[in-house]
Amino acid sequence: QVQLVESGGGLVHPGGSLRLSCVASGIIFSNYGMGWYRQAPGKQRELVASITFSGNLNYADSVKGRFTISRDNAKNTVYLQMNSLKPEDTVVYYCSADYPWGHRLYWGQGTQVTVSP
Numbered sequence: 001q002v003q004l005v006e007s008g009g010g011l012v013h014p015g016g017s018l019r020l021s022c023v024a025s026g027i028i029f030s031n032y033g034m035g036w037y038r039q040a041p042g043k044q045r046e047l048v049a050s051i052t053f054s055g056n057l058n059y060a061d062s063v064k065g066r067f068t069i070s071r072d073n074a075k076n077t078v079y080l081q082m083n084s085l086k087p088e089d090t091v092v093y094y095c096s097a098d099y100p101w102g103h104r105l106y107w108g109q110g111t112q113v114t115v116s117p
Helices: none
Strands: 005-006 010-011 018-025 034-037 046-051 055-058 065-073 077-082 091-099 105-106 111-115
Touching: 005 091, 018 034, 018 091, 018 111, 034 065, 034 077, 046 065, 046 077, 046 091, 055 065
Parallel strands: 010 111
Antiparallel strands: 005 018, 018 077, 034 046, 034 091, 046 055, 065 077, 091 105, 091 111
């Protein structure tokens, strides 16, 4: 039915870059807000960046100026460009799809980002 499939995670050195991708299926993509969250072991999942169906952007203070979220409705895909990565960015990142006129929130399986010297 609904699937969100993340890719692009991996190991990178401090100061490096990664681009995460999330391909959605089973939804009318253009009607959903899309987001990226991250969750460290034993901690609550936190919002990293989001983009509404109309293109409004929101970022966590910790990633402002370093990360950029974007969406390509023709490809049913949301991206997270991550630059100037820090060791504290090491965590599992999750893609989300949020239907704003109801109470539907979907999650991907997560992709691991590791920033290490």
